[in-house]
Amino acid sequence: MRSACLSLLLVTACWAIALPPVRLPGLHDGGREPGAPSMPTGPKCPFRCQCHLRVVQCSDLGLKNVPEDIPDDTTLLDLQNNKITEIKENDFKNLKGLHALILVNNKITTIHAKALNPLTKLQRLYLSKNLLKDVPANMPKSLQELRIHENEITKIKKSSFQGMSHVIVMELGSNPLKGAGLEAGAFGDLKKVSYIRIADTNITEIPKGLPSSLSELHLDGNKITKVTADSLKGLKNLAKLGLSYNDISSVENGTLGNVPHLRELHMDNNALTSVPSGLPEHKYIQVVYLHANKIAAVGTEDFCPPGFNTKKAMYSGISLFSNPVPYWEVQPITFRCVFDRSAIQLGNYRKK
Ligand SMILES: *[C@@H]1O[C@H](CO)[C@@H](O)[C@H](O)[C@H]1NC(C)=O
Ligand SMILES: *[C@@H]1O[C@H](CO)[C@@H](O)[C@H](O)[C@H]1NC(C)=O
Numbered sequence: 248m249r250s251a252c253l254s255l256l257l258v259t260a261c262w263a264i265a266l267p268p269v270r271l272p273g274l275h276d277g278g279r280e281p282g283a284p285s286m287p288t289g290p291k292c293p294f295r296c297q298c299h300l301r302v303v304q305c306s307d308l309g310l311k312n313v314p315e316d317i318p319d320d321t322t323l324l325d326l327q328n329n330k331i332t333e334i335k336e337n338d339f340k341n342l343k344g345l346h347a348l349i350l351v352n353n354k355i356t357t358i359h360a361k362a363l364n365p366l367t368k369l370q371r372l373y374l375s376k377n378l379l380k381d382v383p384a385n386m387p388k389s390l391q392e393l394r395i396h397e398n399e400i401t402k403i404k405k406s407s408f409q410g411m412s413h414v415i416v417m418e419l420g421s422n423p424l425k426g427a428g429l430e431a432g433a434f435g436d437l438k439k440v441s442y443i444r445i446a447d448t449n450i451t452e453i454p455k456g457l458p459s460s461l462s463e464l465h466l467d468g469n470k471i472t473k474v475t476a477d478s479l480k481g482l483k484n485l486a487k488l489g490l491s492y493n494d495i496s497s498v499e500n501g502t503l504g505n506v507p508h509l510r511e512l513h514m515d516n517n518a519l520t521s522v523p524s525g526l527p528e529h530k531y532i533q534v535v536y537l538h539a540n541k542i543a544a545v546g547t548e549d550f551c552p553p554g555f556n557t558k559k560a561m562y563s564g565i566s567l568f569s570n571p572v573p574y575w576e577v578q579p580i581t582f583r584c585v586f587d588r589s590a591i592q593l594g595n596y597r598k599k
Contacts, residue, residue, distance in 0.1 A: 291316045305329070306349075313338040320344055327351040327373075334358040340365055347371040351394075358383040374398065375418070382407040389413060396420040396444075405430040412438045420446040420465075432456045445469070446489070453478040465489040467513070474523075476501035487511040491536065498523035507531070515539050515566060522549040534564040538592065542570040545577045551584035561586055568594025 292298035293314035296305040301322040305314060310329040317324060319341045331353040338359075339345065345366050355377040362383075363369070369387040372394070379398040386393070391413050400422040408414065414437045428450035434440065437458050445454070447468035457464065459481045471493040479485065485506045495517040503509065503525030511534040514523070519540040526532060527548060535550070545567065562585045567577070574593040582591055 291318055293317055301344075317342060323347040323349075325349045326353070329353050331355055334362045336361050338362055342366060343368065345369055347373075349373045350377065352376040354378055356380070360384045363387055370413075386411065392416040394418040396422065398422050401425055403429040403433045405433050405435075407433055408436055410436055412436055414440050416440075416442045418442075418444045420444050420448060420468075422448050424448040424450050426450070427452055427454075429454045434458055441484075457482060459483055461485055463487040463489075466493070467491040469493050471495055474498040474502050476505055478502075479505045482506050483508060485509055486531075487513075489513045490517070492516045494518055496520065496541075500524050503529050503532070510534065512536070522546075526550050527552040533562055535562070536564065536566045537570070538566040538594075539569040542567065542572055545572050545581060547578055547581045550581060563587070563590050564592075565590060566592040568592050 290298065292303070293305060293316045295308050296303055296314060298304070298318060301318070301320055303317055303321045303324050306325050307328045310326065310331055312331060313326065313334065321342055322344055324342065324345060324347070327349050328351070331350065332355060334350075334355060334357070336359040339348070339362060343365060346368060348366065348369060348371070351373050352375070355374070356379065358379070363386055366387045367389060369389055370391040372386065372390055372392070374383070374393075374395045376397045379395065379400060381400060382395065382403060386408075388410050390411055393414060393416070396418050397420070400419070401424060403419070403424065417437070417440055424445070428445075428448060432455070434443070434454065435456050435458070437460075439460055440458050441460060442463045443457070443461060444465040446465050450466070450469045450471065452471055453466060453474065455478065461482055462484050464482075464485060464487070467489045468491070471490065472495060474490065474495055474497070476499045479488075479502055482505065486508055488506065488509060488511065491513045495514065496519060498514075498519070503523060507529075508531050509529065510531050512523070512532065513534070513536045515536040516539040519537065519542055521542060522537060522545060526535065527550060550562070550565065565582070565585065567574075577593060582588075585591060
C-alpha cells in the first residue's frame with residue numbers, strides 16, 4: 248500500500264512537470280490522455296483561483312488568508328475583495344518574480360515586517376481599502392507605484408519611504424493623517440516620484456521637502472490654511488497642483504514664481520479673498536479654478552500682463568463664479584490675454 252502511494256505520487260509529479268506551464272481551458276474536460284493518472288493534477292494553482300500566463304487571480308473568493316500553492320513564477324497576484332486580515336511572514340516567501348501585488352479591499356490590519364522582503368522585483372503594491380494603521384515596513388526598493396488610500400494611517404514617518412528611489416506614483420489619500428501628518432523629509436528619497444496624492448486626509452499644511460521630480464501634487468479635501476512660497480520651492484517640474492476644498496485664505500507672494508512650469512492650479516472651494524499673485528508673469532499657466540471662494544474684487548492686472556498679446560500660454564479655463572465679487576464689476580479688459588472667451592466662467596454669486 249505504501250509503495251503504491253509512493254509510485255502514484257512520483258507519476259503525478261512527473262506528469263505535472265511534463266505539462267506545459269499554461270493550462271488551456273477545456274483540456275481537462277472529457278478525454279483523458281491514455282496512461283495519465285486518474286488523480287486531477289496539473290500545474291499548481293491555489294484552489295478556486297485561476298492561473299494563466301503567470302497571473303494568479305484570486306479576487307472575490309471570501310479568502311481569510313493568502314492561499315498556499317501560489318506558483319513560484321507568478322508575476323501578478325490579485326487578491327482583492329477578500330477578507331484577509333493579516334499578511335504573515337511567509338505568505339509571499341517564494342514569489343521572487345512578482346511584479347504586482349493587489350490586496351485592495353480586504354481587512355488587513357497587520358503586515359509582518361519581513362513579509363515583503365522576498366519580493367525584490369515588486370513594482371506595484373496596491374493596499375487601498377484596508378485597516379492598516381501604518382505604512383508597511385521594509386517595502387521593496389524596486390517599488391514604482393504604491394497605493395494605500397482609505398486605510399487608518401495617522402502618521403507618515405521620515406523612515407517610511409527610505410531608499411525607495413524608484414517610486415513614480417504615490418497615493419495616500421483618505422487616511423486620518425493628523426496635523427502636519429507627515430514628518431519633514433518623508434518624501435526625500437523619492438527621487439523619481441512624479442505623482443503624489445494626499446487628498447481627504449485633513450492635513451493642515453503642504454508637506455515639506457517634496458522632491459523636485461514631482462509633476463502632479465493633489466492635496467484636495469484637506470485642512471490646509473495657507474500656501475507659502477517656501478512650501479513649493481524647487482518644484483520646477485510641477486504641472487498640476489490640486490488644492491480644492493481646503494481652508495486656504497492666502498497664497499504668499501512669490502509662490503507661483505517657484506513653480507514655473509505649472510499649467511493647472513485648482514484652488515476652488517477655499518477662503519481666498521483675492522486672486523493669487525503672479526499669474527500675469529507666469530508663462531505656462533492655463534487653468535486657474537478659483538470658484539467658491541471669498542474673492543470680493545478682481546483687478547484688471549490679476550490675470551494678464553499689461554498691454555496686449557504678451558502672454559505666451561493661453562488660458563483654457565478660468566473660473567470665478569460663486570465669489571462675492573459681482574460679475575458686472577469685473578472689467579472685460581481683465582481677460583484681454585484670454586483668446587477663447589468660453590474659457591472664462593464668471594457667473595453669479597449665490598449664497599448656499
Ligand atoms: C476629517 O475631519 C472631519 C471632521 O472635520 C471628519 O469627519 C473626517 O472623518 C476626517 N477625515 C479623515 C480622513 O480623518
Ligand atoms: C510681490 O512681489 C513682487 C516682486 O516679487 C512685487 O513687485 C510686488 O509688489 C509684491 N506684491 C505684494 C502684494 O507684496
